[in-house]
Amino acid sequence: MLPWKRMLRPLAALLLTATVVIVPATTATAEVDAAASSSGWNNYSCKPSTAHPRPVVLVHGTFANSVDNWLGLAPYLVNRGYCVYSLDYGQLPGVPLFNGLGPIDKSAEQLQVFVDKVLAATGSAKADLVGHSQGGMMPRYYLKFLGGAAKVNALVGIAPDNHGTTLNGLTNLLPYFPGAEDLLSTATPALADQIAGSAFLTKLNAGGDTVAGVHYTVIATKYDEVVTPYRSQFLTGSDVHNVLLQDLCAVDLSEHAAIGLLDRVAFHEVANALDPSHATATTCLSVLG
Template structure:
């Protein structure tokens, strides 16, 4: 008699899980190319100030990069994904330190929020829209909350979607886990980086940001987290409390999704499908492992 018949366990099922995860990871990487082949590419990219929102998508979407990111590299996959779906999409650079090119999001987070404030006004003026939707990765999902809470942003923003945001902070060790993804960034730790200090759990900035509640009235909040996050730890610290909040763990949508902190923002189409649902909840469809092909 085979040993597993005594225990009732099926080792072949356990063996298939890594294979299924590998196939899913391959699908995530290949799906954008397959989609581009199946349908015409968008006729214009993002940051097109002549773009006018449609009746179906009446609000421009502003993408807010994370720490060490910038307005281009953070969004090489998500921006075209949303443009292809008919959105006017914009992205900004913020938090740049003097003399530090390419790596942004390192300046004081409250000053970065002021830059976001100015950029939202610029986008609204260009598009003629009354409100915008914000989608941010990592710090970019947390920093806009300062804009909403202290700079009057709640009157100009309909929804904030945070992809692995550090809403309640992390440790410097967690932030240091980002460094291998950005060659040369480690040298920046020897310089003054107030944007990193502001994101450490218990910082004066985060204490102020979260005092009196996580949310403000009139804004819909979505947080998309991954249990494999090695930067925001524990990953549930990114979740928000309050009305009009939806907290989502990626693996509850697709147990095979292995994305960690960087991957969930840079190329995970399962997370992107949930972003699209958050931007247009009236036409949301279930997010599953098959969403890599959507």
């Protein structure tokens, strides 16, 4: 295969996804919430402890859901004494399990409702948010425009597309595919919103990346092949801690999916961000913790 054809594969996949994902599906999704609660999270009788006084809300990424994205991190946090919750957002009609595809500003409204639900159930004044990919970026809209800053102590983004993605420059080719940009915006709005330079991201980042009163942590990997360039994930602000995974463990080869799904080095850094007063050094040995 010619090199330029190989380079176009991710872009073709992006466009194909926008076409296929709108096909109605019949797979049942009722088991999703049950799977989470039976695994120790989304337990609405959980009461935060003195050691961990805030509930943790997990925000999945694009094409993910409230269970699959968190089969690694949710039990990790539950086992450390946290009350952990996860939501589904950005659903498209007739498309089960693959979420995070709707307009991101509307997804932020769903997060707003869910955080209020968690705070009411736990009796807590504030929550901590941990998100992967879109789930690490979308909450910033909630914080900035929907009053979330008053209800959130910390936002931890794992491979978040805070300034969008270029897919290694391939999104620059969209104008050369007639109708491609309209297809993305209509069929899968969240994909269009996440392209670097989109109207959504321009609004989100205007006037600064952060809002006062919230502690921000970004955990990125230099091997990220989805959110590119990877340094675009980092935030600028007075209360921001940007972390490159390979600075903690040079031999960690996790890419975009793995850093959120199963990387215990990243998980340890998440735990540090949630409880900075008891943080311990994150190293390659953190995989054993």
